[in-house]
Amino acid sequence: xxxxxxxxxxxxxxxxxxxxxxxxxxxxxxxxxxxxxxxxxxxxxxxxxxxxxxxxxxxxxxxxxxxxxxxxxxxxxxxxxxxxxxxxxxxxxxxxxxxxxxxxxxxxxxxxxxxxxxxxxxx
Numbered sequence: 001x002x003x004x005x006x007x008x009x010x011x012x013x014x015x016x017x018x019x020x021x022x023x024x025x026x027x028x029x030x031x032x033x034x035x036x037x038x039x040x041x042x043x044x045x046x047x048x049x050x051x052x053x054x055x056x057x058x059x060x061x062x063x064x065x066x067x068x069x070x071x072x073x074x075x076x077x078x079x080x081x082x083x084x085x086x087x088x089x090x091x092x093x094x095x096x097x098x099x100x101x102x103x104x105x106x107x108x109x110x111x112x113x114x115x116x117x118x119x120x121x122x123x
Contacts, residue, residue: 002026002112004096009117012086016121020081022096022114028052032104033072033079034059037092037119044095044107048081051102059105064090086121094119 008020020035034049048070051057058070069082079096094117097110104110 004114006114006117011120017084024077031098039092
């Protein structure tokens, strides 16, 4: 069983930065880890993932490419999401997820979820 615990959300002004963290309990070093988000009235959407192998192959949604950076520290069972140049449209609950699959580009691919952390970007 894997449990995920996110932290780092909050309220920030447009153009600001936040760093989300997700600590996993259980054996996730071989798992793909990543982030999804869900805004009010919208479906949960892919944000970014990082694989376990090599230096970590990363993928990003087009809407965050160039502004967000995902990274992981396998020794700490932790994945991070550095979010820069935040926009009001980034406002959402951000969920950490993990999967034994090599790819996790859809919420349906995720096997475990965290409880979510709120990110609010004011204009």
